[in-house]
Amino acid sequence: MTIRHAACHCGQLRLTSEGEPVRISVCHCSDCQRRTGSPFGFSAHYPRAQITAIEGRHTAFTRKADSDNTVTFHFCPDCGSNVYWEPSGHPERITVAVGNYGDPDFPAPRHSVYETRKHHWVQVPEQADHRD
Numbered sequence: 001m002t003i004r005h006a007a008c009h010c011g012q013l014r015l016t017s018e019g020e021p022v023r024i025s026v027c028h029c030s031d032c033q034r035r036t037g038s039p040f041g042f043s044a045h046y047p048r049a050q051i052t053a054i055e056g057r058h059t060a061f062t063r064k065a066d067s068d069n070t071v072t073f074h075f076c077p078d079c080g081s082n083v084y085w086e087p088s089g090h091p092e093r094i095t096v097a098v099g100n101y102g103d104p105d106f107p108a109p110r111h112s113v114y115e116t117r118k119h120h121w122v123q124v125p126e127q128a129d130h131r132d
Contacts (some may be wrong), residue, residue: 008078019050026111046093048094081100
């Protein structure tokens with residue numbers, strides 16, 4: 001079984017996942033661009049049971065999503081890194097920001113959403129499910 005460790009920039013907030021995510025996606029929405037400071041967010045969605053540890057202090061921020069559901073983001077209060085979030089539309093899941101794994105071998109995204117807001121130079125794998 002694959003065990004991965006994610007951490008914030010300073011290492012204070014840490015998360016451990018076991019097994020493969022049920023969804024791997026990139027999101028090009030304006031909120032993800034603002035949240036990450038990059039042209040897209042890259043996320044791995046896990047059933048809660050596959051998140052075996054969350055350690056360290058965190059600060060939470062909840063916002064309304066385009067779906068009218070809410071999303072609660074968990075940040076390190078020291079360095080500000082967003083490590084994971086909880087979408088109310090999928091209460092059975094915890095979503096992890098893939099960059100916090102620091103793993104260049106992490107699988108490629110299988111879904112790409114809000115592509116109408118995608119930067120023209122961003123290339124998403126052709127075999128991914130592409131959605132506007």
